Amino acid sequence: xxxxxxxxxxxxxxxxxxxxxxxxxxxxxxxxxxxxxxxxxxxxxxxxxxxxxxxxxxxxxxxxxxxxxxxxxxxxxxxxxxxxxxxxxxxxxxxxxxxxxxxxxxxxxxxxxxxxxxxxxxxxxxxxxxxxxxxxxxxxxxxxxxxxxxxxxxxxxxxxxxxxxxxxxxxxxxxxxxxxxxxxxxxxxxxxxxxxxxxxxxxxxxxxxxxxxxxxxxxxxxxxxxxxxxxxxxxxxxxxxxxxxxxxxxxxxxxxxxxxxxxxxxxxxxxxxxxxxxxxxxxxxxxxxxxxxxxxxxxxxxxxxx
Amino acid sequence: xxxxxxxxxxxxxxxxxxxxxxxxxxxxxxxxxxxxxxxxxxxxxxxxxxxxxxxxxxxxxxxxxxxxxxxxxxxxxxxxxxxxxxxxxxxxxxxxxxxxxxxxxxxxxxxxxxxxxxxxxxxxxxxxxxxxxxxxxxxxxxxxxxxxxxxxxxxxxxxxxxxxxxxxxxxxxxxxxxxxxxxxxxxxxxxxxxxxxxxxxxxxxxxxxxxxxxxxxxxxxxxxxxxxxxxxxxxxxxxxxxxxxxxxxxxxxxxxxxxxxxxxxxxxxxxxxxxxxxxxxxxxxxxxxxxxxxxxxxxxxxxxxxxxxxxxxxxxxxxxxxxxxxxxxxxxxxxxxxxxxxxxxxxxxxxxxxxxxxxxxxxxxxxxx
Numbered sequence: 001x002x003x004x005x006x007x008x009x010x011x012x013x014x015x016x017x018x019x020x021x022x023x024x025x026x027x028x029x030x031x032x033x034x035x036x037x038x039x040x041x042x043x044x045x046x047x048x049x050x051x052x053x054x055x056x057x058x059x060x061x062x063x064x065x066x067x068x069x070x071x072x073x074x075x076x077x078x079x080x081x082x083x084x085x086x087x088x089x090x091x092x093x094x095x096x097x098x099x100x101x102x103x104x105x106x107x108x109x110x111x112x113x114x115x116x117x118x119x120x121x122x123x124x125x126x127x128x129x130x131x132x133x134x135x136x137x138x139x140x141x142x143x144x145x146x147x148x149x150x151x152x153x154x155x156x157x158x159x160x161x162x163x164x165x166x167x168x169x170x171x172x173x174x175x176x177x178x179x180x181x182x183x184x185x186x187x188x189x190x191x192x193x194x195x196x197x198x199x200x201x202x203x204x205x206x207x208x209x210x211x212x213x214x215x216x217x218x219x220x221x222x223x224x225x226x227x228x229x230x231x232x233x234x235x236x237x238x239x240x241x242x243x244x245x246x247x248x249x250x251x252x253x254x255x256x257x258x259x260x261x262x263x264x265x266x267x268x269x270x271x272x273x274x275x276x277x278x279x280x281x282x283x284x285x286x287x288x289x290x291x292x293x294x295x296x297x298x299x300x301x302x303x304x305x306x
Numbered sequence: 307x308x309x310x311x312x313x314x315x316x317x318x319x320x321x322x323x324x325x326x327x328x329x330x331x332x333x334x335x336x337x338x339x340x341x342x343x344x345x346x347x348x349x350x351x352x353x354x355x356x357x358x359x360x361x362x363x364x365x366x367x368x369x370x371x372x373x374x375x376x377x378x379x380x381x382x383x384x385x386x387x388x389x390x391x392x393x394x395x396x397x398x399x400x401x402x403x404x405x406x407x408x409x410x411x412x413x414x415x416x417x418x419x420x421x422x423x424x425x426x427x428x429x430x431x432x433x434x435x436x437x438x439x440x441x442x443x444x445x446x447x448x449x450x451x452x453x454x455x456x457x458x459x460x461x462x463x464x465x466x467x468x469x470x471x472x473x474x475x476x477x478x479x480x481x482x483x484x485x486x487x488x489x490x491x492x493x494x495x496x497x498x499x500x501x502x503x504x505x506x507x508x509x510x511x512x513x514x515x516x517x518x519x520x521x522x523x524x525x526x527x528x529x530x531x532x533x534x535x536x537x538x539x540x541x542x543x544x545x546x547x548x549x550x551x552x553x554x555x556x557x558x559x560x561x562x563x564x565x566x567x568x569x570x571x572x573x574x575x576x577x578x579x580x581x582x583x584x585x586x587x588x589x590x591x592x593x594x595x596x597x598x599x600x601x602x603x604x605x606x607x608x609x610x611x612x613x614x615x616x617x618x619x620x621x622x623x624x625x626x627x628x629x630x631x632x633x634x635x636x637x638x639x640x641x642x643x644x645x646x647x648x649x650x651x652x653x654x655x656x657x658x659x660x661x662x663x664x665x666x667x668x669x670x671x672x673x674x675x
Contacts, residue, residue, distance in 0.1 A: 267674030
């Protein structure tokens, strides 16, 4: 591999980590928040797709991509609240309902999104951080969307507020030990509903990133399981928002390996390279989820652990 | 039709004569009507493969005596068997167009055995005589002619002499397109190379965008593809100021600056032949192929960036293709590992079955199967 090809490859990985990783970041932050409250929302995949469709549709109809992002968040909030409320009913399994929500969310988005496959909606702007370089490749790789920075900031804010603020402690308490929370006078159901709703909002924004920035188009094959992979990613990140950031970047880079290797002429085994994100997900699950021990950092009330 | 004998024939002929003489023509009222079913694997307006079919289906709808039923997003699973059965039983469809490659085996074959009175015209070219039922047929277009012309134009317009091709899967039709595109470009400049990226499936928007960016980063300045929906690819390339050649349908409106030309399907030609055969009670057309000359494929109008020289050259090749005496795959031809795949003196016409079994990438393609 020549030096220039190596640099192209590394640049592609860096760019891919940011471009492909951003939706992972939002969805995993949302899931992290939900799971900190003691609930698992597998339905984020469905929320992601609904968010992608809503964002694209609203951006196209209103002409403002930011309005689209906001609407996508609201659609995610609504679906997240549905999950939160229904799972608060007695004897409702959150995992089973999450799977139902995947089917509902994607079905709803496909149905309502029919008319928006063809038109081109206005896209989100990006910040040209590569302005200093003469190389168009560097410039393109460093064209970073604002949502990425919002996501990074959010990871740090969440990290801090889960540790250092009153509502962060409350959320963790509800997620770790419901009885103690009740003894202190917190209503677990209410806290969880809010956490799931906000988690849904973030996943919806992640979906809007897919349809309004990268790849920047609405169609029914848009999501290739990012929402589900984000759930595994949260476990990988040990329920730490900052780790979610690194994990999202890692998964983004993994998704870029296949095309990047072929572009520099390494064509063998591309099926294998294309499968890297999924293999990584499996590996994470196998390594971290053993029946003989509880995960460090796992919220105590998660149905995974009980 | 087992009751045709002389007596019936004379009766019918007499009736026909009488009918023609009457002011109210019962023949017109009794004209045969058929219901035609179309199944698409994706959305009908995806700027790609499914749109090319749906556009043609809209033209079939205008034919007299034809009712069209359509279903989109039918996966290549048992779902397509159920969808076809529903069209036959509930809508009374007597001619079905399952338009996706992967519908054929085993789904179309299974349903065709159960409904032997229904015609199944599969798009993809998999039907073989003696092996598959006679109420099934396959049609396909030689779109590699369009890709060759794409290559000629790309070869003229490329400054870096590096072209990019985003492909879904290494199946013969895809390889034939990659090879034709490369041969077209190398007919202009023999130093040109085409880098290929396989994404692994027909619709992978994120991978397609990554592949496009990677190709551009490695220096390619004209990109084309063989995936179901070229929308993402064309838009990504346009954003980065790189030229594109379209595929399946016209994507010109997505890239007003960088769109050069495109290889488009014109499915209405085979569709109409099948529908006419069904309306007139003629036997099923089992094997149907055609290229530019037969009107199965067409090319997009040239974009504003295309130079006069490129247009002239491409038009000259196109004229030869239209007259039917242009050979794309002629010997001597080497694959990209240096082995001879078509011997010197062998010229494969477009109809050659050898080309439908293509399993190599020609010299000048950077990529592996």
